[in-house]
Amino acid sequence: xxxxxxxxxxxxxxxxxxxxxxxxxxxxxxxxxxxxxxxxxxxxxxxxxxxxxxxxxxxxxxxxxxxxxxxxxxxxxxxxxxxxxxxxxxxxxxxxxxxxxxxxxxxxxxxxxxxxxxxxxxxxxxxxxxxxxxxxxxxxxxxxxxxxxxxxxxxxxxxxxxxxxxxxxxxxxxxxxxxxxxxxxxxxxxxxxxxxxxxxxxxxxxxxxxxxxxxxxxxxxxxxxxxxxxxxxxxxxxxxxxxxxxxxxxxxxxxxxxxxxxxxxxxxxxxxxxxxxxxxxxxxxxxxxxxxxxxxxxxxxxxxxxxxxxxxxxxxxxx
Amino acid sequence: xxxxxxxxxxxxxxxxxxxxxxxxxxxxxxxxxxxxxxxxxxxxxxxxxxxxxxxxxxxxxxxxxxxxxxxxxxxxxxxxxxxxxxxxxxxxxxxxxxxxxxxxxxxxxxxxxxxxxxxxxxxxxxxxxxxxxxxxxxxxxxxxxxxxxxxxxxxxxxxxxxxxxxxxxxxxxxxxxxxxxxxxxxxxxxxxxxxxxxxxxxxxxxxxxxxxxxxxxxxxxxxxxxxxxxxxxxxxxxxxxxxxxxxxxxxxxxxxxxxxxxxxxxxxxxxxxxxxxxxxxxxxxxxxxxxxxxxxxxxxxxxxxxxxxxxxxxxxxxxxxxxxxxxxxxxxxxxxxxxxxxxxxx
Numbered sequence: 001x002x003x004x005x006x007x008x009x010x011x012x013x014x015x016x017x018x019x020x021x022x023x024x025x026x027x028x029x030x031x032x033x034x035x036x037x038x039x040x041x042x043x044x045x046x047x048x049x050x051x052x053x054x055x056x057x058x059x060x061x062x063x064x065x066x067x068x069x070x071x072x073x074x075x076x077x078x079x080x081x082x083x084x085x086x087x088x089x090x091x092x093x094x095x096x097x098x099x100x101x102x103x104x105x106x107x108x109x110x111x112x113x114x115x116x117x118x119x120x121x122x123x124x125x126x127x128x129x130x131x132x133x134x135x136x137x138x139x140x141x142x143x144x145x146x147x148x149x150x151x152x153x154x155x156x157x158x159x160x161x162x163x164x165x166x167x168x169x170x171x172x173x174x175x176x177x178x179x180x181x182x183x184x185x186x187x188x189x190x191x192x193x194x195x196x197x198x199x200x201x202x203x204x205x206x207x208x209x210x211x212x213x214x215x216x217x218x219x220x221x222x223x224x225x226x227x228x229x230x231x232x233x234x235x236x237x238x239x240x241x242x243x244x245x246x247x248x249x250x251x252x253x254x255x256x257x258x259x260x261x262x263x264x265x266x267x268x269x270x271x272x273x274x275x276x277x278x279x280x281x282x283x284x285x286x287x288x289x290x291x292x293x294x295x296x297x298x299x300x301x302x303x304x305x306x307x308x309x310x311x312x313x314x315x316x317x318x319x
Numbered sequence: 320x321x322x323x324x325x326x327x328x329x330x331x332x333x334x335x336x337x338x339x340x341x342x343x344x345x346x347x348x349x350x351x352x353x354x355x356x357x358x359x360x361x362x363x364x365x366x367x368x369x370x371x372x373x374x375x376x377x378x379x380x381x382x383x384x385x386x387x388x389x390x391x392x393x394x395x396x397x398x399x400x401x402x403x404x405x406x407x408x409x410x411x412x413x414x415x416x417x418x419x420x421x422x423x424x425x426x427x428x429x430x431x432x433x434x435x436x437x438x439x440x441x442x443x444x445x446x447x448x449x450x451x452x453x454x455x456x457x458x459x460x461x462x463x464x465x466x467x468x469x470x471x472x473x474x475x476x477x478x479x480x481x482x483x484x485x486x487x488x489x490x491x492x493x494x495x496x497x498x499x500x501x502x503x504x505x506x507x508x509x510x511x512x513x514x515x516x517x518x519x520x521x522x523x524x525x526x527x528x529x530x531x532x533x534x535x536x537x538x539x540x541x542x543x544x545x546x547x548x549x550x551x552x553x554x555x556x557x558x559x560x561x562x563x564x565x566x567x568x569x570x571x572x573x574x575x576x577x578x579x580x581x582x583x584x585x586x587x588x589x590x591x592x593x594x595x596x597x598x599x600x601x602x603x604x605x606x607x608x609x610x611x612x613x614x615x616x617x618x619x620x621x622x623x624x625x626x627x628x629x630x631x632x633x634x635x636x637x638x639x640x641x642x643x644x645x646x647x648x649x650x651x652x653x654x655x656x657x658x659x660x661x662x663x664x665x
Contacts, residue, residue: 041530154619184390185557189601189615211531214603237607255535256605259560259587266564268535272500 001072002029003173003205004053004091009066011045011052020276022048024229026066027303030173030222035199035206037216037237039252040226043273046209049226050175053207054091055083070173088119092171094162096178101162102150108161109146112136115168135164139194156187163194173205180215192219213256217241225249228274228284231303235311245306245313247289283316291317340417341519341551342402343378347411349397353624370623371397373575374411376650379519379551384542386554386566386583388598392620394575395555399521402553403435404428415519433463436512438541440524442504446496453492456480456511463515479510482547483540502533506540513544520545523555538565559602563587571595574623574631577650581657591659594632630662638663 006028013020023045030036038046051057053068055075068075070090075083095101103111112135113128123131133143139160150158159179166174179195180188196219199206210216216223216237223240225233225248233246244250251269271288274280280287286296293316301314350368372394379385387395400406402413404420413421415431423431436459439445446455456476457466466472473492480488483506496504505525512520522541526534542565545552556562562569562583569586571579571594579592590596597616618635621627627634633643642662650660 041532156619184620185559186390186597186601186616187619189603190617192603193615212603213531214605217605217607218603220607241605241607252532253605255531257535257558257560257564258605259563259599259602260604263564263583266535266538266561268539269532270536272502272533273530 002069003032003034003071004030004207005067005069006049006053007067007069009049009052009068010064011048011057012062012064013048013058014060014062015277018277021229021279022061022276023052026231028222028224028231028234030205030207032172032205033199033203034222035208035220037220037223038207038209038226039211039213039216039223041211041273043228043276044226045229045276046226047177048229050093050177050207050209053175054087054093055080056087056093084119088115088166088171089169090171091173091175092166092169094166094174094176094179096181102158104150107147107149108153109136112146112161112165112168115165119169131168132164135167136161138167138198139164154187155183156190159183159187159191160194163191163198167198167202171204173207175207175209177209178211179208180212181210188215195219213241213253225252228279229276230284230314232285232315233311233313234303236308239308239311243307243311245311245318246285246315247291247317248285249313283314293317339381341379341381341383341415343414344402345376345412345414347375347398347401347413348373348409349394349401349406350409367624370575370626372401372408373626375572375575375577377570377577377580379553380567381518381551382546382549383551383568384545384554384566385552386556386562386569387572388556388559388562388569389572390557390598390620392574392623393572394623395572396523397575398572399437399523399553399555403437403521405437429463433459433465433515434517435519436515436517436521438505438508438512438520438522438525441528442501442508443496443528445508446504448496451493451495452480452485452499452507455496455507456514459511459515465515475514476510479514480507482513482544483507483510485510501529502537505529505537509537509541509544513548513550516548518548518550520550520552521555522552524557525554526561527556527558534561559587559598571598574620574626576631576660577658578632578661579657579659580650585654585657591653591657591664592632592661593636593638593663597635630660 006026009026011023013022026049040046052063063076109132112132116123116128116131132146136143136146141157141160180191208216208219220237223237224231227248233240233249244253254267257266269288274284282298283296283301286292295316301316303312303314305312306318349372350370353367375398387398389395397406401408412419453476457472460466460472460475466475477488480491485491485503485506526537529537554566566583569583570577573594579586579595586595587599590599601615616635621634629644629646630648633639648660648662650658651665652658653664
C-alpha cells in the first residue's frame with residue numbers, strides 16, 4: 001500500500017485579481033521506500049504541492065478539492081491541531097539550505113533539539129542531546145559542531161543540518177524542496193549521495209522537488225512532470241527519460257545539455273509559461289507546443305496510460 | 320603568511336588564440352584587504368587579505384568563446400571584472416588589443432569602453448527599473464556620443480532589438496523592465512551590450528537565473544551575436560555541461576588560480592587535473608540508468624583568506640603527496656594546447 005496517495009488535489013491562491021490556479025487535479029502515489037521526483041520550471045506549482053501536503057500554505061493558499069491520504073488517513077479535513085501530530089513525525093520537509101532556513105541566533109544543535117522536543121515533549125534533555133549527536137553523525141557532521149551557530153557552518157553543512165532536523169522525529173515520508181540548489185556542484189553531489197544513502201538505510205519514502213531533471217534522474221524511481229499547475233506526465237523514471245511522451249517533457253529533457261556526448265547546439269522550448277491567473281483553455285501547453293492541433297485549444301487532455309504500465313501522459317497526440 | 324609567494328614566477332603564457340589576440344592578461348592578481356579592528360592593527364603587522372585572483376595568465380583570441388568555470392569563490396567573477404578594469408588589479412598586466420590598459424585612467428579608458436561590454440547575471444537587477452527599454456539600450460550610445468540625432472538613436476535601438484528578437488521593437492521601446500519576462504529582460508541586456516558593436520564581451524552567469532526551457536535560447540542568441548559581430552566573449556559559468564557545448568576553450572578556476580586550460584572537449588572529456596575530474600564526476604547526468612561510478616570528493620572550497628600552501632587543491636585531492644604541500648605547481652603545457660597546474664604531470 002502506498003504511504004501517500006494524493007487524489008485530484010487542487011490548491012489555489014486567492015488574490016485580489018482572482019484565483020491563481022497553482023495546482024490542479026494533482027494525483028500521484030508514493031510507495032514505501034520509494035522516491036518520487038516532482039519536476040518542472042519555476043511557477044509550475046511543484047512547491048505548492050509540497051506545502052499542501054503539510055498544509056503549511058502561505059496566506060491565501062487554499063486546498064479547494066481533493067484528498068491527501070497519508071497512511072490511510074485523509075489530511076485535508078484535519079484541523080491545525082491534528083496536523084501537528086502528522087508534521088515531522090509522519091511527514092517532514094527539508095527546505096532549501098539557504099541562510100534563512102535556520103535561525104541565526106540559536107545554536108544548530110538546539111534547533112534540531114527543538115524539533116525533537118516539540119513533537120515529543122516527554123523526552124528528557126539529556127536524551128535530546130544524545131539524539132542530536134546521533135542525527136548529526138548520520139548526516140556526516142561532527143557531533144561537537146552542535147554548539148556552533150548557523151553562520152559558522154558552510155553551505156553544505158547547513159543543508160546537512162536541515163536534513164538532520166527533518167529526520168529528528170523519525171518520519172516515514174520526507175519532502176525535499178530543491179535540496180541541492182544554491183550549492184556548488186561537488187557539494188550538491190555530496191548532499192544527493194547522503195539523501196540516497198539515508199533513504200536506503202532508513203527505508204524512507206521521499207518526494208524530491210527540483211527544476212533540475214538530472215538531479216531527479218539520479219535520485220528518484222518515479223517522476224511526475226508538472227507544467228502550469230498540472231501533472232502532464234507521470235511514471236517510472238527510466239520509462240520517462242528513455243521514452244518521453246509529452247511534447248513538454250521531450251523539450252525539457254532536450255533543454256538539458258549533457259556533459260557526455262558531442263557538442264551540439266542547445267535546443268529550447270519557445271515561449272514562456274502562462275499566467276496562472278488566466279491559463280490557456282484546453283491543454284495549458286498548447287501555445288508553446290510544436291504539435292498543437294485544434295482539439296488542444298478546446299479540450300483539456302486527461303492523464304491516461306500510454307505505452308509502459310503506469311506511464312501516464314495527458315496529451316491529445318495519444319488519444 | 321606566505322604573501323610573498325613567488326611573485327617572480329612567470330607562468331607560461333597560454334596561447335592557442337585563433338586569428339589574432341584580443342585580450343591578454345599576465346600574472347593578474349587581486350587581493351582584497353580585510354578590514355581590521357584597531358587592536359588587531361596594533362598587535363599584528365600581518366595584512367590579511369582575500370586572495371580572489373592570484374597570478375592568472377591567459378589570452379583570448381579574436382572571435383573566441385572562452386569559458387571560465389569553477390565553484391563559487393573560485394574568483395571567476397572577479398577575474399571577469401578585472402579584465403574590464405571594473406575592479407583594479409593588485410598587480411599584473413592587462414593587454415587589450417595589444418595595448419597595455421592596466422594603468423590607464425578612467426578618462427583614457429572611455430574610448431576603449433566602446434569595445435568592451437558586460438552582461439550581468441540577474442536581468443531583474445541589472446536593468447534600471449525606472450528607465451524605459453529604449454533609454455536602457457540607448458544609454459551606451461549617449462555616453463559615447465555616437466548618435467547625432469534622436470531619430471538615429473531610436474533607429475539603432477530598434478535595429479538591435481530586432482537582432483535580439485524582441486519584436487516588434489516599437490512595442491517594447493516605451494515599456495519598463497518589470498513588464499518584460501525574464502528571458503526578454505536578458506535579451507535587452509544582450510542588446511545593450513551589443514549596440515556599440517563591441518569586440519569583447521564578458522558575460523557573468525548570464526542564464527543561471529533563467530528557467531531551464533528559456534536558457535538554451537538565450538545562450539544560442541549570445542553565441543549568434545558573438546559570431547555575427549565577430550566579437551570575443553568570456554563566458555563565466557558554474558555549469559560545465561553548458562560551457563562544454565558553447566565554448567571553444569575552458570579555464571577551470573579554483574581559489575583564484577587557473578587549474579586547467581584547454582579546448583572544451585579536452586577539459587570535459589579528457590580532464591587531467593584531479594580537481595577538474597572531481598568537478599565533472601559531480602555533474603548529475605539526466606539519465607536514470609547511468610549510475611555514478613566515480614566517488615564524490617569530500618569537503619568544501621577552503622577560505623581564500625588563507626589558501627592551503629603549495630597546491631591549493633591538495634586538501635581535497637585524492638592524489639596529494641608531500642610535494643604538493645610545499646611547492647606550488649605552475650600552469651604548464653603538458654600536451655599541445657592543454658595546460659595543467661598539477662605535480663602529477665611535472
